[in-house]
Amino acid sequence: MASLSLGGLNVSARRKSVQSRNAAVERRNLITVCRFSVKTLIDRSCFETIDDSSPEFNNFAAILEQILSHRLKGQITWFGYESPRSFWDYIRVACCKVSHNCICSIENMENVSSSRAKGRAWIRVALMEKHLSEYISAALRDFKTTRRFYEDGAIVLGEEANMLAGMLLGLNAIDFSFCLKGEGLDGNFPAVIDYTPYLKFTQSSDSISSDEEELRTLGSSGSESSTPENIGPPFIMDENSWYNKCRRVEQKYRLTLEQKGYLEELVRLRETQLAESVSQNKLLLQRIEDMDLAHKMEKEQLEYIIVELQDQL
Template sequence: MAKLSIKGLIESALSFGRTLDSDYPPLQQFFVVMEHCLKHGLKVRKSFLSYNKTIWGPLELVEKLYPEAEEIGASVRDLPGLKWKGRGGEVFRLSFKRSVCDEGFCSDAPSEFYEYHALMMEEEGAVIVGLLVGLNVIDANLCVKGEDLDSQVGVIDFSMYLKNEEEIGNKERNVQIAAILDQKNYVEELNRQLNSTVSSLHSRVDSLEKSNTKLIEELAIAKNNIIKLQEENHQLRSENELILMRTRQHLEVTKVDVETELQTYKHSRQGLDEMYNDARRQLRDESQLRQDVENELSVQVGMKHEIELAMKLLQQAEKAQMEAEDEDEKYAQECLSKSDSLQRQISQKEQQLSKLKIDDIKEANKALQGLVWLKDKEATHCKLCEKEFSLSKRKHHCRNCGEIFCNACSDNELPLPSSPKPVRVCDSCHAILIQRCSSNVPHGSHCIFMGHKLYICLSCCSAIGSNVNMNSYWIE
């Protein structure tokens, strides 16, 4: 039926013209037959509420293979009021309208959409695709609404495919008549083209005749101009010969005059050369004399500059010597004054040092006499912070006052007159000793206070009374 429908549609289009309307019965039956072919052997897709058997799945696969089919699918999706079951028919109608039926009717149908016995899986499907290629020459005016597609009747009318012999004969006659009419139209069109060609050739011949006449006139004018130019050329030649003859005569006369002037110039040039040589010799002698005078003058000027420079240097040397003598005298006086002041400072420092040594000895004796070494059993609390002693808070003696303190209150070390090395002292004794050292000890040029540390030079350490075998010591 698909073959009959396609052949009948092609024959009808050739008989009545190649443009068909949407209400043409063979065209409507063709769409119905194609939908039946596409649905033959189509697998049923199960949904949540019912079974669905639609050809939209294979058509979506065709969209991925052909760009034209993708545009048709997008156009069908944008149609308003079109239900799901009418989309397949609309896709095939748009394919027929755009003359791409052979692309939309894919013969390589996948097995995921069709059963193995389906028409699209057989060789007949390829035959139908080949017949669809012939439909690309037919134009169709299709204007179908979405409601019409959804209400299409899927019944094939077999009556239009059952024909008798008389209809077949009429059909052949109609075909012959159509061929004769086509030939007549071709002959008329050819005759019309020939007439237009003849008219264009006539107009071209007229234009060529006009241009030929114009060229003949221009040729006559050119010939007259050539004759005039030849006459002018002959006249110019004669004038040129006359001028050339006169020029030659004038050239001969001029040549004689030039030779005479040349002889005169040679005689005068010889006398001028002798005068020039004499003047050049005199100039050379005068230049040599001037050069000797300039050399002698430059020597005298150089000697004058050297004498002036020597005088300036001598004056500067005398001035520098006087300034150096003045500075030496000032420096000697300053050294004498500094030496006197240093001697006085040394004597003062020695007196202070002896006094401090005596005070330190007295202080040490006093400390030894008044020092009471407190026993461990007598102290239960720290004397400074008054915290109770325990296993974690141990007892420590201050080597200066003899009292017992905790580690936090006696974490200081200072050298004492009675001890050559730094010993533990409490915070109170540490503050008193530091204040005493900073106020009474004569610090030298190397004693430095930095933060809470006092860096004491060797002389100051000996003044304090500690036996230190190093260049400097620090008190914390």
């Protein structure tokens, strides 16, 4: 009996570790592909306007929708059943305190009825207003509401949430143009992520050399006689390997250059936010000083009145 119980504990512990590992991999995959999609959006915006027809935007919207829907709790009905929710139900509550928000406008849209369609309309409106990062940051700060809508292990409850708000900040530099009556708002079908633009296989130099050796071996085994004329192909393969190495170095350089431009834009936006915060801090300090001065004057007047009343008595 003791061995059976220990075996059951080992199985349950192993199952929990596998589940935690799968959840961590799922969160990491979604955050990584979201970072790639933001970068491709920024790159594409340098050449053309981003609208509903852009595949980069459609992929980004699908990724963000899955991130905000990750481990979203269902709604318990009166009969005890759990009905599915959309991430719009969370955004509508968590972002209601954002100044000049678009929540009421989206709720009153005539052509958008389902909750999922309203969430997709909110993503587009927030991008056109350049406030998507602000909405996400405000929602994540309301930890009580976030905990009420999401289960343990959700992306918005983990450390990845801070990364999400930071990477979305770079989208404020893009001018978006969307039609809120298009097919992209159809809430009947779930969003599907296209991972193929972000998949890239780079063959190592050791693997390339092994391929060359295999080709040499096949070529030598297929020929009936080894003559000096068969010395040419290895030299051509060496040239191809050098060409492949140069291509890889060029691709790494372009990737580094793109990342540098993205980070520079992110730093510029951060500096703008910092300057705005400093100015707001100065205004608050000035208000505090004015309130202290008014308080002191009011206190002096009250003390003077008290002294006069004491003299009269």
